[in-house]
Amino acid sequence: MSDREARTPTPAELRILRILWRLGPSTVHEVHAALATEKSVGYTTALKMLQVMTEKELVERETVGRAHRYRPVAAEETTQRQLLRDLVDRAFGGSVDALVLRALSDVDVPQADLEEIERLLSRERERRS
Amino acid sequence: MSDREARTPTPAELRILRILWRLGPSTVHEVHAALATEKSVGYTTALKMLQVMTEKELVERETVGRAHRYRPVAAEETTQRQLLRDLVDRAFGGSVDALVLRALSDVDVPQADLEEIERLLSRERERRS
DNA sequence: AAGCATATACGAAACCTGTCGTACTTGCAA
DNA sequence: TTGCAAGTACGACAGGTTTCGTATATGCTT
Known part of the structure; x- marks a missing residue:
C-alpha cells in the first residue's frame, strides 16, 4: 500500500x-x-x-x-x-471509439461542436499519416 | 434516501x-x-x-x-x-468536445478507428440538419 | 418422511471517503 | 516576553462499498 x-x-x-x-x-x-x-x-x-x-x-x-x-x-x-x-x-469494454460515439450521440452536443470536432479529427488523422 | x-x-x-x-x-x-x-x-x-x-x-x-x-x-x-x-x-468542465478531443488524442486509437469515427460523425451531423 | 442440494436472507467486518473538532506550533506585534 | 493570529497535525466518526460467513428456507429424490 x-x-x-x-x-x-x-x-x-x-x-x-x-x-x-x-x-x-x-x-x-x-x-x-x-x-x-x-x-x-x-x-x-x-x-x-x-x-x-x-x-x-x-x-x-x-x-x-x-x-x-x-x-x-x-x-x-x-x-x-x-x-x-x-x-x-x-x-465500454476497452473501446475508445465506442465511448466517443456515445459521447457524440448526446443530444446536448451542439451542431457547431460536431463540425469543430470533425475538423480537428481530420487534422489529427492527417498528422498521423 | x-x-x-x-x-x-x-x-x-x-x-x-x-x-x-x-x-x-x-x-x-x-x-x-x-x-x-x-x-x-x-x-x-x-x-x-x-x-x-x-x-x-x-x-x-x-x-x-x-x-x-x-x-x-x-x-x-x-x-x-x-x-x-x-x-x-x-x-472536463462540462465540455463534451473537450472530452472527445482528449479521448481521440489517445495514441492507442488506431488510424482506422479515426476514419470510422469521422464517417459516423458526418452522418450524425447530417442527420441533425 | 428424511435428508441433501440449492437457494436466499441477514449481519458484520474491513476498507475507503469526506468531514470536522481539537490540539499543537510558530512567528510577530505590542 | 507574552500572547494572538495563522498555520499544521492528528484522531475520530459517519456513511458507503465490497466481501463473506452463517443461518434459514425449500424442493426433489429415495
Whole structure:
C-alpha cells in the first residue's frame, strides 16, 4: 500500500486538482477559498484532503514560511487521459471509439461542436499519416 | 434516501451490470459464474451485490421457482451516457468536445478507428440538419 | 418422511471517503 | 516576553462499498 499505484483521484480530490490546475501552486488558504465558492466546506477539510493527497502523491508541497504551497503532480491532460482510460475499460469494454460515439450521440452536443470536432479529427488523422 | 436518485453504479455494480447486459436476464448462479471468470469472488458476494442493487433499483428481479432472475433496469446505452455526463462534469468542465478531443488524442486509437469515427460523425451531423 | 442440494436472507467486518473538532506550533506585534 | 493570529497535525466518526460467513428456507429424490 505504500507505493506507486497512480490510482485515479476521487471526486473530492478531482475538485481540488481542478482548482490547482486553474490557479497554479496554491496554499491551503487559497484552495479553501476557491473550494468554498462552489461548495460549503470547512478549512480543515481542505487541509486534510491536501494532506491525504500528498500522502497519495497526487500533489507535492513546498514550505513557504510557516505554510505550504501545493501543486499537482500530474498535468491535467494526463489525469483526464487516465480517467478516460478507466471509464473506457469499466464501461465500454476497452473501446475508445465506442465511448466517443456515445459521447457524440448526446443530444446536448451542439451542431457547431460536431463540425469543430470533425475538423480537428481530420487534422489529427492527417498528422498521423 | 428511499427514492428516485439514479446514482451512477459503483465499479463492482458496473461489472455486474455489464454481465447482465451481455447475457440478458440471469440467475445469481449465472452471474456468479460469469463474474468468476474475470475475478475471484464468492457466491454470496454476487448474491449480496444483486440484493443491494435491487434495493437501489439498478436491477429488477422475477421469481423463478425457488430462485430469482435479475435484469438491469436501465439500458446499457443510458448508463454509458450517464457515466459520460458525470465524467464530463467532473473532469472536463462540462465540455463534451473537450472530452472527445482528449479521448481521440489517445495514441492507442488506431488510424482506422479515426476514419470510422469521422464517417459516423458526418452522418450524425447530417442527420441533425 | 428424511435428508441433501440449492437457494436466499441477514449481519458484520474491513476498507475507503469526506468531514470536522481539537490540539499543537510558530512567528510577530505590542 | 507574552500572547494572538495563522498555520499544521492528528484522531475520530459517519456513511458507503465490497466481501463473506452463517443461518434459514425449500424442493426433489429415495
